[in-house]
Amino acid sequence: MNIEAEGYPQAQFRKTYFEECAELLDALQTNLDLLLNGSGDDETLHAIFRSVHSIKGGAGAFGFSGLVAFSHVFESLLDAMREQKIAVGPDVMQILLRASDALADIVSAARDEQTLVADFAADIVTAMEEALHGAGDPPVPGAKPKSATESVDLSCERQYRIAFTPHTEMLQKANEPLLLIRQLRKLGGLKVEVDTSRVPPLDLIDSEAAYLSWVFTLDTGSPQSAIHEVFEFVEDDCELRIDVISDSSVAAPVAGLATSPAKSAAVKSAEPAGASVTATQSIRVDVDKVDRLVNLVGELVITQAMLTEQGTLLPADHYPALIQGIEALAQGARELQESVMAIRAQPVKSVFARMPRIVRDLAATLGKEVRIVTAGEMTEIDKTVIEQLNDPLTHMIRNALDHGIEGPDARVAAGKPRQGTINLSAAQRSGRIVIEVSDDGRGLNREKVLAKARDRGLVAAGATLSDEEIDNLIFLPAFSTADVVSNISGRGVGMDVVKRNVQSLGGRISVQSRFGAGSRFTLSLPLTLAVLDGMVVSVGKETFIIPLTAIIESLRPQAADIHPVVGRGLVLALRGEYLPLTHLHRCFAISDAITDPCRGIVIIVESESAGRVGVMVDELLGQQQVVVKSLEANYESVDGISGATILGNGRVALILDIARLREIDSRAATDRPLPAQYNATIDLPEEAPHAA
Amino acid sequence: MAKRILTVDDSKTMRDMVSFTLKKAGYEVGEAEDGKAALAVLAGAKFDLIITDLNMPNMDGISLIKNVRSDANHRGVPILILTTESDDKKKGDGKAAGATGWLVKPFSPEKLVELIQRVCP
Numbered sequence: 036m037n038i039e040a041e042g043y044p045q046a047q048f049r050k051t052y053f054e055e056c057a058e059l060l061d062a063l064q065t066n067l068d069l070l071l072n073g074s075g076d077d078e079t080l081h082a083i084f085r086s087v088h089s090i091k092g093g094a095g096a097f098g099f100s101g102l103v104a105f106s107h108v109f110e111s112l113l114d115a116m117r118e119q120k121i122a123v124g125p126d127v128m129q130i131l132l133r134a135s136d137a138l139a140d141i142v143s144a145a146r147d148e149q150t151l152v153a154d155f156a157a158d159i160v161t162a163m164e165e166a167l168h169g170a171g172d173p174p175v176p177g178a179k180p181k182s183a184t185e186s187v188d189l190s191c192e193r194q195y196r197i198a199f200t201p202h203t204e205m206l207q208k209a210n211e212p213l214l215l216i217r218q219l220r221k222l223g224g225l226k227v228e229v230d231t232s233r234v235p236p237l238d239l240i241d242s243e244a245a246y247l248s249w250v251f252t253l254d255t256g257s258p259q260s261a262i263h264e265v266f267e268f269v270e271d272d273c274e275l276r277i278d279v280i281s282d283s284s285v286a287a288p289v290a291g292l293a294t295s296p297a298k299s300a301a302v303k304s305a306e307p308a309g310a311s312v313t314a315t316q317s318i319r320v321d322v323d324k325v326d327r328l329v330n331l332v333g334e335l336v337i338t339q340a341m342l343t344e345q346g347t348l349l350p351a352d353h354y355p356a357l358i359q360g361i362e363a364l365a366q367g368a369r370e371l372q373e374s375v376m377a378i379r380a381q382p383v384k385s386v387f388a389r390m391p392r393i394v395r396d397l398a399a400t401l402g403k404e405v406r407i408v409t410a411g412e413m414t415e416i417d418k419t420v421i422e423q424l425n426d427p428l429t430h431m432i433r434n435a436l437d438h439g440i441e442g443p444d445a446r447v448a449a450g451k452p453r454q455g456t457i458n459l460s461a462a463q464r465s466g467r468i469v470i471e472v473s474d475d476g477r478g479l480n481r482e483k484v485l486a487k488a489r490d491r492g493l494v495a496a497g498a499t500l501s502d503e504e505i506d507n508l509i510f511l512p513a514f515s516t517a518d519v520v521s522n523i524s525g526r527g528v529g530m531d532v533v534k535r536n537v538q539s540l541g542g543r544i545s546v547q548s549r550f551g552a553g554s555r556f557t558l559s560l561p562l563t564l565a566v567l568d569g570m571v572v573s574v575g576k577e578t579f580i581i582p583l584t585a586i587i588e589s590l591r592p593q594a595a596d597i598h599p600v601v602g603r604g605l606v607l608a609l610r611g612e613y614l615p616l617t618h619l620h621r622c623f624a625i626s627d628a629i630t631d632p633c634r635g636i637v638i639i640v641e642s643e644s645a646g647r648v649g650v651m652v653d654e655l656l657g658q659q660q661v662v663v664k665s666l667e668a669n670y671e672s673v674d675g676i677s678g679a680t681i682l683g684n685g686r687v688a689l690i691l692d693i694a695r696l697r698e699i700d701s702r703a704a705t706d707r708p709l710p711a712q713y714n715a716t717i718d719l720p721e722e723a724p725h726a727a
Numbered sequence: 728m729a730k731r732i733l734t735v736d737d738s739k740t741m742r743d744m745v746s747f748t749l750k751k752a753g754y755e756v757g758e759a760e761d762g763k764a765a766l767a768v769l770a771g772a773k774f775d776l777i778i779t780d781l782n783m784p785n786m787d788g789i790s791l792i793k794n795v796r797s798d799a800n801h802r803g804v805p806i807l808i809l810t811t812e813s814d815d816k817k818k819g820d821g822k823a824a825g826a827t828g829w830l831v832k833p834f835s836p837e838k839l840v841e842l843i844q845r846v847c848p
Contacts, residue, residue: 044747052740085737088782092811093740095833207796209805209827210846218845268828268846319739 052093053146059086060139065388067135071128071395080123083131084113090142099145105156109134112163121166130162132392192256198276200248205272207243216249218265223255252280322418325378332368332375333662339368340683376562380415383461383470386424387412390432390459397436404443404454405436414461416468420540420560424470427536427544431472431556432457434530439476439554449551451475468562473555479548481505488514495611506546510534538642541567541584569661569690571682572638572652574619575628578688580661580680581638581650585693589638589655597632604704607637607649614639616649617700619691622675624703629653642694650696663690675699730847731772733757735765735779735791736809745778748836749843762786766794769801776847777806778830781817789824796825805846 063086069075070083091106112130115121137156144151197219201212219225227249234246253262259277266275339361346361387409398405416424440446440455447453458473481502488494488508500508508514510530537544542560561567569580570589596608597616605616616637620628629635629651637649661680666673666689677692732754734745739760746756757774759765761783769777777795781788788808795801805827810818818829827846830839 048740048744048747051743055739082784085782085784088811089738092738092780092809092832095811096740096744098833207802208822208825209803211805214845214848217848268822271822 049097052097053142055093056090056142056146059090060135060142061385061388062086063135063138064392065384067128067131068388068391070123071132080113080117084110084117087113087138090138094145097145101151101155102141102145105134105141105160106138108160108163108167109138112167115167121169127166130159130166133159134163192254193259193279194281195251195253195255195259195262196278196280197251197253197262198248198274198278199251199266200274201245201269202272202274203244205269206245208268208272210269210272212247212249215265215269216251219251219253219262222257222261222265223253225254226252228252248274320378325375328375329379330664332372333664336368336372336662337681337683339364341681341685344683372566376417376566377415379418380562381418381421382413382415383421383424383468384412386421386428387459387461389425390428393429393432394436394457397433401436402442403436403440405440405457406454407432407457407459409459411461414463414468416461416560417562420468420562423536423540424560427533427558428459428470428472430530430533431558432459434533435472435474435476435554435556439474439478441477449477463562464559468560470558470560471555472558473553475553478550478553479506479509479546480550484508498611503545503547506548509546510544538584541582543584567661567663567680567690569659569680570638571656571659571688572619572636573654573656574623574652575625577623577625577628578656578682578686579619579652580659580688580690581640581693582677582690583658585640585642587639587641587647589636591635592632592637594633604701605632607632609639609649612647614647614649615697616651617696618651618703619696620651621703622696622699640693648693648697650691650693661688661690729753729755730775731755731757732776732778732843732847733759733765733768733774735759735762735777735783735788737761737780737783741780741809745839748839751836752840752843754843762788762791762794765791769795769798773800774804776843777804778809778843779806780809781821789820792821792824792826807842807846 063083066075066079066083066086069079087106087110091103091110094102094106112121112127112134116123116127121127134156137159141151141156143149199212199215201210205212216225216227228251230248230250231246233248234240240246255261259279262277263270266273269275342361343365346358349358351358390409391407394405394407435457440457441449441451443453446455456475458471461468461470463469485494485500485505485508488505488511489496491514493508493511493514494500510533514531534544537558537560540560542558544556544558546554546556548554567580568583570583570586572579572581590609592607592609598606598608598613600606600613604618606613607616616632618630619625620630632649632651635651635653636655637651638655639647639649641647659682661682663678664680666676666679669679673689675692675695676689678690679687680690682688732749734742734749734756735758736742736745737760742758742760746758749756757768757772759768762779763786765777765779766786777791779788779791786794792806792808795804795806806825808818808821808826808829809832810821810829811832821829828842830842
């Protein structure tokens with residue numbers, strides 16, 4: 036359908052279409068993989084065809100002609116395969132895979148309103164056409180003109196005699212003779228004669244059979260094709276004869292048309308293979324609506340927490356019903372929250388499905404033999420998390436292939452099967468999603484890792500590190516284990532980027548490895564970004580939340596461990612490391628806070644950009660799950676604050692953006708100097724190492 | 728009373744567009760995402776016209792037509808099929824199964840409404 040007409044919500048249709056395209060392309064990829072593994076069946080091929088077909092259908096509506104042309108050829112090839120004119124073989128599969136990539140690119144280009152080069156994917160189109168030719172099919176025309184035999188005899192009034200005898204089949208297909216007559220009348224002056232001679236006696240009449248026939252005399256200036264168009268749908272189910280009786284211009288040859296209905300008897304009964312499969316019932320809802328729901332439930336949970344807190348102040352024996360009600364409310368609110376979060380959850384399948392392809396392509400490039408085994412694809416996780424999972428996961432898989440898995444000969448020499456295996460799995464464990472990427476490759480060489488870390492000054496010369504600590508050195512910025520930086524997983528970025536991505540999702544990453552036997556990367560992610568595990572801390576009269584994922588430890592330092600350093604403020608000596616101290620009260624100009632680190636609490640937090648920092652607070656109030664509210668949406672963006680939440684007592688608490696704290700503090704330090712007792716200085720190395 | 732039309736298509740984009748056009752033209756519109764869903768909808772409601780895509784999962788358009796034509800409650804309902812250009816075989820299958828008429832994609836909103844008026848005034 037073409038919707039370039041006025042008054043159409045084009046933007047909205049476009050959005051739906053491209054969302055749908057993304058789903059169709061995912062399904063296409065998954066099914067191509069199935070076909071490639073040999074685990075596909077007829078229905079797989081049908082599903083592949085449908086994906087391309089649907090993309091094409093929508094593309095036509097929006098006038099994406101390049102997309103239509105490409106998907107048309109693609110679809111024709113699939114159709115020929117579907118009808119077994121072309122067998123599924125490695126050559127054809129290769130073409131399909133390339134075509135599916137190109138299709139994704141063309142869809143992206145259409146979405147982003149980019150123009151592709153004129154001969155984009157021309158080689159693939161040629162390959163597809165050649166495959167089709169091989170099957171004895173005629174070449175595929177791009178977009179065939181609808182009716183090539185359009186009459187050109189315009190604007191000359193003619194009189195036609197139209198003999199029309201409907202067959203019963205015509206009525207069975209819900210075509211109504213009366214409507215055809217009305218259509219004819221629109222063309223010009225119409226005289227109608229009806230022949231009732233075949234109507235049987237009343238008691239023999241079959242109410243669904245056709246007994247009448249008509250002869251029409253039509254005076255019209257419309258071309259004869261217009262008459263044929265009226266009968267377009269019924270031509271096969273009637274006897275129709277159209278003759279020119281008189282012609283105001285030249286005599287045209289008489290056009291006769293009579294078709295037998297016999298062929299309609301041969302109806303193939305072709306039940307689709309998947310007819311018995313029950314589809315998951317689903318409705319499509321705008322993400323905005325769900326977000327609104329999530330927000331409202333967040334409010335509700337906050338109110339409930341407030342009530343619960345107030346409830347504890349009441350003597351339970353005086354208000355038993357109220358206390359009970361509050362408990363029931365807490366239970367209900369929690370369940371409601373979980374249910375709403377589940378709406379946003381999607382199976383990780385959509386991300387996992389892309390990985391086999393990456394493995395296959397990369398293995399071919401590297402000359403390695405690798406298979407990927409996925410598990411737990413149906414594990415569900417918040418949509419926003421899923422969207423951001425693709426990059427880190429892709430990087431980890433590439434890394435495993437590039438650095439982990441050995442070449443086939445090296446594997447055989449090491450007594451392993453030629454083919455390496457990468458396992459990719461997802462599971463839900465204690466409120467978090469755990470994704471594991473493991474390989475049976477060479478594993479991490481700790482000596483090499485440690486040597487390199489020392490080489491780059493990432494580890495102090497005398498420090499002793501546990502095996503686990505050594506393994507996790509690879510997450511440090513600018514660390515690459517590859518001897519040769521390849522263009523595959525090298526690319527100037529390393530596991531530190533993966534770690535940063537994962538941390539920005541509120542996740543953690545770790546690695547376990549055995550030299551010679553393989554590595555396992557474990558990614559632990561929160562189920563949702565809307566709720567955060569936080570440490571509630573107080574500074575003066577203010578309350579802040581520090582994300583739990585950032586916290587390493589907390590302690591009350593001894594005065595001997597605190598040293599002032601010129602130009603760096605106070606540092607905390609902790610197990611041989613010097614950590615800069617950030618004064619929250621100074622960051623946010625809080626007047627009545629504890630200023631002496633030895634009387635307050637120092638929380639050691641870690642962020643990728645600022646490294647390890649000690650954050651000074653007055654008191655730890657407890658650990659709590661909080662509903663994250665956007666500060667930008669409700670107020671305005673504040674430096675050092677990533678969001679806000681409302682606590683049980685009804686007060687707003689700000690969630691700290693720990694990566695920004697140190698900078699804010701050093702800026703504030705120039706305005707408000709240190710307490711007097713720390714005015715002495717000690718000697719420290721010029722660059723105090725704060726990273727392990 | 729407004730005529731009721733059921734649009735059956737696995738593509739949400741197509742359903743949206745057909746539905747939007749028809750509502751604008753004053754019809755009441757029901758939607759189903761495949762043949763199976765359409766039959767479920769038909770089990771509970773009467774429609775004056777069905778517009779269906781042919782390629783759909785679970786139950787394709789051809790099977791849907793056959794099912795409707797063999798159902799005493801709905802056998803007389805006109806059914807328009809949506810086909811793509813040059814897909815004569817599919818069109819033939821649709822006709823054989825009992826489709827009333829067809830519409831070739833891509834089509835304009837005007838064409839759609841005009842066609843509907845032809846089979847279901």
